[in-house]
Amino acid sequence: MSAGSSRRQVHLGVHFPGVNNTTVWSDPEAGSQIDFSSFEHMARTAEAAKFDFFFLAEGLRLREQGGRIYDLDVVGRPDTLTVLDALAARTDRLGLVGTINSTFNEPYEVARQFASLDHLSGGRAAWNVVTSWDAFTGENFRRGPFLPRELRYARAREFLQTARELWDAWQDDDVVADAATGRFLARADAGWFEHLGAQFGISGRFNVPRSPQGHPVIFQAGDSDEGREFAAAEADAIFSRHGSLSAGKLFWADVKRRLARYGRVPDDLKILPAATFVLGDTDVEAEERAAAVRLQQVSPRTAIAFLERVWNCDLSSYDVDGPLPAFDPAPIAGYAQGRANAPENPLATAREWRQLAEAEGLSIRELVIRVTARQSFVGAPRTVAELIDRFVQEDAADGFVLVPHLTPGGLDEFAKTVVPILQERGVFRAEYEGTTLRDHLGLQPARALGSPTLLSAP
Numbered sequence: 001m002s003a004g005s006s007r008r009q010v011h012l013g014v015h016f017p018g019v020n021n022t023t024v025w026s027d028p029e030a031g032s033q034i035d036f037s038s039f040e041h042m043a044r045t046a047e048a049a050k051f052d053f054f055f056l057a058e059g060l061r062l063r064e065q066g067g068r069i070y071d072l073d074v075v076g077r078p079d080t081l082t083v084l085d086a087l088a089a090r091t092d093r094l095g096l097v098g099t100i101n102s103t104f105n106e107p108y109e110v111a112r113q114f115a116s117l118d119h120l121s122g123g124r125a126a127w128n129v130v131t132s133w134d135a136f137t138g139e140n141f142r143r144g145p146f147l148p149r150e151l152r153y154a155r156a157r158e159f160l161q162t163a164r165e166l167w168d169a170w171q172d173d174d175v176v177a178d179a180a181t182g183r184f185l186a187r188a189d190a191g192w193f194e195h196l197g198a199q200f201g202i203s204g205r206f207n208v209p210r211s212p213q214g215h216p217v218i219f220q221a222g223d224s225d226e227g228r229e230f231a232a233a234e235a236d237a238i239f240s241r242h243g244s245l246s247a248g249k250l251f252w253a254d255v256k257r258r259l260a261r262y263g264r265v266p267d268d269l270k271i272l273p274a275a276t277f278v279l280g281d282t283d284v285e286a287e288e289r290a291a292a293v294r295l296q297q298v299s300p301r302t303a304i305a306f307l308e309r310v311w312n313c314d315l316s317s318y319d320v321d322g323p324l325p326a327f328d329p330a331p332i333a334g335y336a337q338g339r340a341n342a343p344e345n346p347l348a349t350a351r352e353w354r355q356l357a358e359a360e361g362l363s364i365r366e367l368v369i370r371v372t373a374r375q376s377f378v379g380a381p382r383t384v385a386e387l388i389d390r391f392v393q394e395d396a397a398d399g400f401v402l403v404p405h406l407t408p409g410g411l412d413e414f415a416k417t418v419v420p421i422l423q424e425r426g427v428f429r430a431e432y433e434g435t436t437l438r439d440h441l442g443l444q445p446a447r448a449l450g451s452p453t454l455l456s457a458p
Contacts, residue, residue, distance in 0.1 A: 010392050010427045011270060011399025011441060012419075013053040013097065014046045014411050018077060022276055024296040024405045031408050033077060036086060041408035043087050046094055049415035050429050052440040053095030053126065054087065055219075055239075055401055056080050060101060061137045065305060066314055081113050088121035095437035097126040097219055103152055104132060104141040107162035107200060114216045115167060115208040123212030123436030128219035128239065131156050153226045158199040160218065160234055167215050167446075169193040169206040215446035217437050223251075232258035236443050237270040239401055243376040248273060248396030270441055275376035275388075275400040279413050283379045290378045293405055294369050303365040306372060310346050310353070320365040324350075324357055376400075381417035388418075389427050 017023045018033045032038050043054045058080045062069055080098040087096055096117065100110055110127070118125035131152040132138065147155060169191045194203035220227065220235035223242075231238040232255055242251045251273075256266045278293055280286030298306075300320040308315050312330040329346035343349040357367045377384045391397045404410025422428035434440060 007427055008392050008398075009429070009442070010388060010422055011272060012049075012051045012428070013055050013095070013272060013399070013401045014042060014051055015055045015057065015274065015401050015403045016042055017403055017405065017407055017410065018057070022297060022403055022405050023407065024293060026296055026299070027406055029409060030406055033407055036078075036083070038408035039083050039087060040090050042404075042411055043091055043094055045409075045411045045415050047091050049411075049419045050432060051094060052399070053097050053124075053437060054084075054091075055097040055128070056083060056099065058099040058101065058130075060104065060132065061140050065308060081117065084117055084125075085120060088117060088124070091121075091124075093124070093432045093435065093440075095124045095126055095217070095440055096121055097128055097217075099128040099130055099221070101132050102129055102156040102159040103147060104138065105159075107159050107195075108166060108202060108204075108206070110159075111163040111166040111206070112208050114163075115211045118211035118213055118216050119208070123438070125211070125213065126217035126219055126237075126437055128221055129156060129160055129235070130221055153230060155199045156230065157234070158197050162195045162197070162200050162202070164215055164446075165195055166193055166206045167210065170208070170210040213436050213438050213446060217441065217443065228255050229258060231255060231269060232264070233262045235269060236438075237272055237398075237441065240271060240273045242273050242396075243275065245391060245394065245396050248391060249394065252395050252397060267442065268444065270398040270443075272399050272401050273376075273397050274403050276403050276405065277377040277384060277414060277418075278405075279379070279381055279384060279417060281380060283383055286379045286383075294373065297405065298365060298369045298372065300365060303368040306368045307364060310343055310349050312346060318364065321363045324354055324364060324367065382421055384414075385418050385421035385425065389422065389425055392427065 016039060024030060031041075039056075046054050059077060080100065084096040084098050087094075098114075098117075100113075102110075114125050114127050131147075171190075190209075191205040191207060193206055195201070196203075217236045218234060219237045219239055220231040221239040222228070222230070223240055228238075238255060240251055242248045252271050255269065255271060259266060259269055278286050278290040280289050303320045304315055304318060307318070307324070310329055311325060315325065318325065329350050353367055353371065356362065356370070362370065377387055379387070388400060392399060402411065402414065404414075419428065423430050432440065438445065
């Protein structure tokens with residue numbers, strides 16, 4: 001914790017699981033990933049516990065591996081914004097965060113959708129801005145197949161700048177009441193916009209008046225250097241992967257120090273790592289439950305699927321309780337399509353895995369369990385609450401985006417047991433103090449675009 005400061009408040013969001021390798025499909029308590037009741041249950045649980053927001057990821061194409069549908073992730077999930085629009089009517093204060101891709105969409109459409117969600121929810125909308133890295137996804141779109149890394153971020157920067165110009169096309173006084181008729185009328189120049197840039201050349205009238213937050217809250221997910229710089233320049237919150245205290249401190253310090261070059265201060269950007277959790281009546285019971293959960297998460301089929309993403313070939317004949325393949329990965333790419341976590345250097349990854357497996361006598365399944373472990377918080381409720389608080393007070397995070405392993409009830413136990421302890425410690429709200437997501441996150445009103453931020457090319 002910074003010297004001389006009071007205890008910092010913890011920010012909490014919940015990530016509806018499915019587009020990841022943490023979901024346990026086989027558990028008897030696992031429910032639907034498609035029925036609206038599942039989304040509503042988790043959102044209502046989060047709001048009752050006074051969470052900042054509900055976070056929904058996006059999948060633009062079914063994932064494939066070896067020419068077959070990779071059915072260890074959710075398939076058939078409804079459209080992100082459709083779900084969030086529906087949740088706006090079933091919640092009152094909870095923030096609603098949606099991941100929408102900047103590579104295969106258009107600024108006018110996305111700006112209109114999020115401005116509409118902000119109106120419908122009374123100022124609770126947030127956009128998680130992401131890029132798409134693979135030609136596989138691009139085949140679904142006219143813009144396909146894909147963009148090189150530097151062009152993806154160039155497009156994302158200009159995409160966001162253009163969306164902000166559209167949101168600013170309406171000012172607060174552009175809608176006025178007509179005294180004679182009682183109707184609300186727009187000023188003659190309301191909504192006019194023109195953007196001429198390298199990526200977009202558009203002009204016209206934006207047809208959604210200024211929304212309650214002015215601009216929806218901007219999230220960014222990405223740990224690369226380009227992603228960190230993008231977040232420092234443009235985002236209100238960054239969704240990161242760092243789970244350990246030491247790694248979190250390094251990431252927090254690195255990203256926060258970048259803010260000054262854009263005229264920003266540390267509180268302008270919230271760092272919110274993804275965090276899984278397993279609870280128990282005691283720390284020992286929680287550890288036992290966590291081990292059982294990991295076995296459910298990494299079934300024999302899942303273990304082989306992870307191995308194939310490194311070796312780039314069919315390994316279905318291998319015994320998951322046996323050793324790693326003796327041969328090196330195939331020097332080809334694309335065996336696992338639509339997978340953002342395929343290693344950039346399969347040979348180096350295989351070498352590291354062999355060394356670890358040999359040193360500790362690990363089988364294929366045991367190794368995959370080890371290298372894919374994402375259980376950030378394991379313990380009794382008080383243990384977990386104290387650790388979460390420690391991360392925030394020691395500048396390793398501003399809070400966390402919790403990723404339960406069960407749908408839809410995976411957040412219930414945390415809400416009932418951990419949240420009251422955080423409230424008891426004075427680091428988490430007992431009631432909402434504001435109505436908008438910016439209020440919940442302690443963010444300043446949306447910046448005007450009088451002097452647009454510039455991000456140096458990666």
